[in-house]
Amino acid sequence: MINAIIVDDEAHCVERLQMLLATHCGEKVRLLDSCSSIVQAEQRILQLAPELVFLDVQLEGRTGFELLQKINAPSLRVIFTTAYEQYAVTAFRFSAVDYLLKPVGPSELVNSVDKLISSLDQQEAALKYEALFHNLQAGAGGKKIALPTQEGLEFVNINEVVRCQASGNYTQFFLSDGRHLMVSRTMKEFEELLEKHNFFRVHYSHLVNLDYVKKYNRGKGGYVLLADNSELEVSVRRKEAFLKKMAGGR
Amino acid sequence: MIRSVLLIVTILFAGSAVAQKPLVDSLTGALERHRAEDTLRLHLLNELSFAYYQVDPAQGAAIAGQAIELAGRLRHPAMLAAAYNNKGTNHWAMGEDSLARGATERALNIHLEAGNKLGAAKALNNLALSYYNMSDFRKALEYHQEALSLFTGLEHYAGIANTYSNMGVVYLALSDYPQALKYFLDVARQWRGKDSAATANTLVNIGLVYKNMKDYPRALQYAGEALSLYASAGNRQGEANACGNLGTLYNEHGDPQTALQYYKRGLALNTSIGNKRRIASDLVNIGTVYQGMNDNSMAHDYLERGLRLYEQTNDRENTVYAMIKLAETNIDLGNTAGARSSLQKAIQLASEASSVQNQSFAWEAMSKVLQQSGQYNEALQAYKRHIALRDSIFNSAKARSVMHMQIQFEFEKKEALLKAAHERDNALARAEARRRKAIEIAVLTGLLLLIAAAAGGYALYRKRRDAEMRVKMADTEMKALRAQMNPHFIFNSLNAISAFISRNEPLQADDYLVRFSAVIRTILENSEFKEITLSEDLQVLEHYMKLERTRLNGAFDYTVRIDGTIDPHNTLVPPLLLQPFVENSIWHGLSGIDRQGRILIDISLQNGGLVCVVEDNGRGRQSRQAANGRKSMGIPITRSRVRIWNNSRGKADNIIFTDLEQGTKVMVTIQLKHKF
CATH class of the missing domain: 3.30.565.10 (Histidine kinase-like ATPase, C-terminal domain)
Incomplete structure (x- = not known):
């Protein structure tokens, strides 16, 4: 049994979550309380010492992140809830932090709770939150991305990523310090996350950080030379978009 | 029968022409024993990267990269250029033409900076080859011409001969057979009696010209001569290639029995050499001959072995071709389902590689499959696609001949201009006044041209803006x-x-x-x-x-x-x-x-x-x-x-x-x- 509280300023969201927890997670989660403001939540967390908080991102004009920064409870685990805050969702995906989209569906809730119970690795969780806060404060280039490698999650600054190379269901990351990381996700997922941060897919199997492009050589598609001296063919159909992006800067 | 006759195009600056797995292994071993970062290691890296280009070009390009890095540190321009050249060759083998051209251009620049005319000429020749591969025949001829003038200045006869030979190959691709023949015959005259391998190469090419002109007796005569030259010189790879060529010629000439004999002799030779690609090629050719003789089970056996080998190389084009041929025998053997799935794969691979010819073949076979399974509508659709693709090949052949006419025209124009200049020089000696007038006209023409160019440029700009x-x-x-x-x-x-x-x-x-x-x-x-x-x-x-x-x-x-x-x-x-x-x-x-x-x-x-x-x-x-x-x-x-x-x-x-x-x-x- 995990002890949990809900923090949300909209009563109908609290009610929905209470109902869903009672019907679908009755044997796994014991709900201690629910709070509608950051101040109230801070007190209740200190008093009740829950292990899990369902935390809304938007709270009376402030954010749930503020609450998390204020309290010092290293063993506390969080599942964020949000309706359509794209910036927050991107931040969660970058940091591999758990989140639920509202309206919350029963199967998604059960999945999240099960995942949380099966991986109670506190150290990793702490790293995830640290990366999340870092990303929320950092500018475009300074963001950190969580990469699931064989040894576990690795957090990498995206401006240290020179390029990614697809190999089947895996993606190989080439970092500026010369390290390579094999990550068990398809490149498509990283393309979605990184293309807003000056990355561009020049080829079916190459995603490139444009900050590291040293030179472009014309040709049918041409090829690029990167700072680590790798040379990558630009596919013919990507050439025009690539040149446009390079010319337009970021 | 598309690709069985071997085009011998000589790539200059070759360590050894036939690079094989054993060579790679022994070089890799030597490299592991010799870890000191000196010119010897650099030399080994260069040799290894070249040896890899027929075995594993991706690895070859990586090794060339190491060589480039080391040569840069040791400040060894000659070896650096060689490393870039090898990098180009490996990219070329992977079909990465832009990268190949880039690397070769680097090699060229290094040679030019160092004043190394011979190196520059060789690089120019390789550059021309990569343009040839991209079917930019005009550029290929231009670069060959530049290489030729450098070789001539150096009185480097081997270079001149090789360039002539390569130019003949370009004209062959342009279907200008008389011109191609002229170059090849020139080369053959030069080499005969001096270098049997080079003579044999040229004879192969001459045979190819006659083959394309459908003059089989002459084609057979030259191919046969090449074979006996290779055999007496102990060049087993050349002998095997010539056997393959003869097999193809006999098969096209309607003599499958003799064709099989030559293919099998080539196969035995290639097997003892261990050249995977050539073994696969022989197997597929033999399978195709059996197919033509309606011996489908033999055909199936050979084609399957050939396909399996091709799949181990990265020769996509031929892999797909073998796949299609195998599917055709499967159709005749009644294995419609097998044929259908392998044709679907072949179509996908061929369209990924933009190989129009293979796509055309595959759709033709697919239409047969569909017909056999009673899907007449789909069969008709597939057949239509086959025809459309085939027509587009025909059209590109037509485009080539148009381009050839264009090149011819420009050549004549240049010649005419040269002549005009010569005559003007004479006139200049006679009358100074006339010269002044000529200059005036030139200036006026220039001005007019400038105005025309500006007007044209503006029109182009407007058109682009509107678009x-x-x-x-x-x-x-x-x-x-x-x-x-x-x-x-x-x-x-x-x-x-x-x-x-x-x-x-x-x-x-x-x-x-x-x-x-x-x-x-x-x-x-x-x-x-x-x-x-x-x-x-x-x-x-x-x-x-x-x-x-x-x-x-x-x-x-x-x-x-x-x-x-x-x-x-x-x-x-x-x-x-x-x-x-x-x-x-x-x-x-x-x-x-x-x-x-x-x-x-x-x-x-x-x-x-x-x-x-x-x-x-x-x-x-x-x-x-x-x-x-x-x-x-x-x-x-x-x-x-x-x-x-x-x-x-x-x-x-x-x-x-x-x-x-x-x-x-x-x-x-x-x-x-x-x-x-």
């Missing part, structure tokens, strides 16, 4: 139309929820709402883009159909079918392309019918367009309009979107409704666009 504006307008219109799609979808779904509530079914309403919000979220995300991949759009469509199926208590089933030749991750469509038609089927076609509803989504390729079909078994369009007068808003919007996507004007019909005996079929045809 850009049209693209922008189409983009804006597309955006507005996309924006209209979403509210339309949202309100229909809200209606559904309201129906649950009024029927007092809160649990169902809630379940629907959760799923609906997931679908709308994806739709909103996708609609930011003007194009998304087919797989993404079909995913949303499936979520949508699942949602509606739940709402209607499983009153209908759906199937999504994608033709095997389409890569849904690399094919682009406008977001929400089919959703309005599916919605139409569900809300109007299938609602209230007394049988189990069925929706079929079928995506296929036809005449180079992407054809998307939505078919239902509901009430037809007539009775549906009578049932409820409402008309779906999404369809006219999609009609406009498709028109913009296809860039079609006027009344071109991209969306066709057909009434079936039971139900309706909608066919949406959009222009095929790939992401990569």
Whole structure:
């Protein structure tokens, strides 16, 4: 049994979550309380010492992140809830932090709770939150991305990523310090996350950080030379978009 | 019979012409023992990268990269240039022409800076070869010409001969047989008696010219002469290649028995050498001969062995060719299912490699398969595609001959200009006054030309600006139309929820709402883009159909079918392309019918367009309009979107409704666009 509280300023969201927890997670989660403001939540967390908080991102004009920064409870685990805050969702995906989209569906809730119970690795969780806060404060280039490698999650600054190379269901990351990381996700997922941060897919199997492009050589598609001296063919159909992006800067 | 005759194109600066696995292994061993970063190691790296180009060019390029790095540190320009040259050769072997050309140009520049004329000439020759591979024959001839003048200045006869030989190959590709023959005969005269290997190479090429002119007796004579030269010189690879050439010639000449003898002799030689590609080539050729003799089981056996070997090399073109040939024997042996699946794979590979010829062959075979399984309509379609592809090859051959005429014209123009200059020099000696006048005319002409160029430039600029504006307008219109799609979808779904509530079914309403919000979220995300991949759009469509199926208590089933030749991750469509038609089927076609509803989504390729079909078994369009007068808003919007996507004007019909005996079929045809 995990002890949990809900923090949300909209009563109908609290009610929905209470109902869903009672019907679908009755044997796994014991709900201690629910709070509608950051101040109230801070007190209740200190008093009740829950292990899990369902935390809304938007709270009376402030954010749930503020609450998390204020309290010092290293063993506390969080599942964020949000309706359509794209910036927050991107931040969660970058940091591999758990989140639920509202309206919350029963199967998604059960999945999240099960995942949380099966991986109670506190150290990793702490790293995830640290990366999340870092990303929320950092500018475009300074963001950190969580990469699931064989040894576990690795957090990498995206401006240290020179390029990614697809190999089947895996993606190989080439970092500026010369390290390579094999990550068990398809490149498509990283393309979605990184293309807003000056990355561009020049080829079916190459995603490139444009900050590291040293030179472009014309040709049918041409090829690029990167700072680590790798040379990558630009596919013919990507050439025009690539040149446009390079010319337009970021 | 396409690729059996070997084109001997000499790449200069070769360590050894036949690089094999054992060589790679011994060099790798030597490299491991010699770790000191000196010129010896550099030399080994260079040798190894060259040796790799027939075995594993990706690895070869990587090794060349190491050599470049080391040569840079040791400040050894000659070896640096060699390393770049090897890098180019390896990229060339992988078909990465842009990278190959870039590396060779680097080698050329290093030679030019160091004043190394011989090196520069060799690099120019290699550059010409890479242009030849990209079918830019004019540039290839230009670079060969430059190399030739350098070699001539150096009185380097081997270089001159090799360049002549390569130029002959270019003219051969341009189907200018007299010119090609002239160059080859020149070379042969030079080498005869001095270098038997080079003479034999040239004889092979001459044989090829005669073969292309369909003069088989002469072709056989030269190929035979080449064979005996190789054999007496102990050049086993040359001997094996010549056997292959003779086999092809005899087979084309209608003598399969002799052809088999030569192919088998070549096979034995190649097997003892261990050259995988050539073994595979021999096996496939033998299989093809047996196929021509209607001995299908022998053919099948050889082709299968050949294919398996080709698959171990990275020679895609020939792998696909072998695959097609094997499928053909499978057809004749009655294994239709096997033939069909391997042809689908072959078509996909060939279209990925943009190999028109292989695609044409594969579709021809596919039409046979389809005919055998009684799919006459599809068979006809496949045959039509085969013809279309074959015609496009014929057209490109025509384009080549036009280009040849152009080159000829420019050459004559240059000659005429040179002549004119010469005469003017004479005139200059006689009359100074005339010269001044000539200058005046030249200046005037120059001025006129300048004005004309400026006017032309402006016209070009305006045309481009107008085109850009049209693209922008189409983009804006597309955006507005996309924006209209979403509210339309949202309100229909809200209606559904309201129906649950009024029927007092809160649990169902809630379940629907959760799923609906997931679908709308994806739709909103996708609609930011003007194009998304087919797989993404079909995913949303499936979520949508699942949602509606739940709402209607499983009153209908759906199937999504994608033709095997389409890569849904690399094919682009406008977001929400089919959703309005599916919605139409569900809300109007299938609602209230007394049988189990069925929706079929079928995506296929036809005449180079992407054809998307939505078919239902509901009430037809007539009775549906009578049932409820409402008309779906999404369809006219999609009609406009498709028109913009296809860039079609006027009344071109991209969306066709057909009434079936039971139900309706909608066919949406959009222009095929790939992401990569």
